[in-house]
Amino acid sequence: MIQRVVLIGSGNVATSLAHALARQGTLAQIYSRQMAHASQLAQAVGCDCVTDDLQALLPDADAYVVSVRDDVIAQVIAQVPDNGALWVHTSGSKPIDLFAGQRQCYGVLYPMQSFSRQLPTPLDEVHIFVEGNQAISLAAVRQLASQLSHHVVEASSDQRRRLHVAAVFACNFANHLWTLADETLREAELPFEAMLPLIRTTVAKLTHLSPAQSQTGPAMRHDMQVIDSHLAMLDGDKRDIYALLTRSILERNPLND
């Protein structure tokens, strides 16, 4: 069991981490560049040790979690000397190498979720992807992650980059398609809410089937009559996107003779 964790950061990811660590009694200290942010988060989770000074980090914690903006992680690491403890960052797109030459025992602990400071997310069901610079570090990161979530998966820095691409498709782009549906409905003076039961059903199917297995719609059944009538109704990039995604579905699902 990792007993004492120092959390460096007070942003979207850090906030959910602070709540989870505090609940299990392992949150020893919160650092934020801005004392007000550190204090506010500490108060919300019931932690009595805060600082805005990297030189005042507790020297003897078991683990240090660097959960700050991607472009300042390296800077934070450089300002604190190695103390032999486990050091991890929580970034999806930054490699483990940020710690190379600066720490002995280090890794990455990346919780795959869309976090917001305003609404802390319980981590129990979030997939956490872990990486370590050597077997002993990996074991330590894995231990820390498994204290937070039931779903701990090892992933290299390259796998983590691909996870991020997959998440862009699965979430950012899917959400944009809902924007395009919303635009289509507005043009017809219909409410987007009409789509919600349908979207929820589509997502619910993923619990039992792979997305490829649960694909439906005109492209899936090669219904060219409906596809052509839809293309005729669309213009601008909605037309291009409809055509490209339809072709992508058709190609992956040839009709059986």
Place this chain on the structure above:
Amino acid sequence: MIQRVVLIGSGNVATSLAHALARQGTLAQIYSRQMAHASQLAQAVGCDCVTDDLQALLPDADAYVVSVRDDVIAQVIAQVPDNGALWVHTSGSKPIDLFAGQRQCYGVLYPMQSFSRQLPTPLDEVHIFVEGNQAISLAAVRQLASQLSHHVVEASSDQRRRLHVAAVFACNFANHLWTLADETLREAELPFEAMLPLIRTTVAKLTHLSPAQSQTGPAMRHDMQVIDSHLAMLDGDKRDIYALLTRSILERNPLND
């Protein structure tokens, strides 16, 4: 209150309709071309009047719901003389005009949901889109629909076609993006299940925000460094789709100066 409804059909949509009508005690008869299908559905919902003969439909019901495959609706209508009752079909893409010249009082009752025969869906929360050939028919269709669901919305045949396009974007295409995410993860030997919490969070946001308001990701924040690194990792149609959807998001969300 519409008291006695004859249901013509025993497929995906008809099955959920049969359950909903039977629960409120308004299901008077089930027709299917195949007696076995009619009997099976009737037994499942507790209805004691079935037929496989269009000439044996009860002559004196209040409403007749034609819930058969799009390409046989017209055929069914043509085989039964008008009896002055309300007649509706349940198709998303077929116009109301299928009844023109064949009935006096007619309309469309289109429940917007992905139905499956195996698992009847409660209709209470499903948006039902209604159309009538005249005020009195519309009132009757609206009455019938409101006995089934809290969400009844009037929609013309043209609006219904646009609804269908919107549903293709919102569900069929979104699901295909999940297939592309799955492919990306497989290449990295990672499980698709890792995406599910993220997808669920993205959908949950739609309850409070429009999809445009809740858009996030590299394209939304114009992070060209991440976008370029993602494009460099992709090939085939995944690369084209990434580029097109990214452009579509960038164009709709210009950076403020």
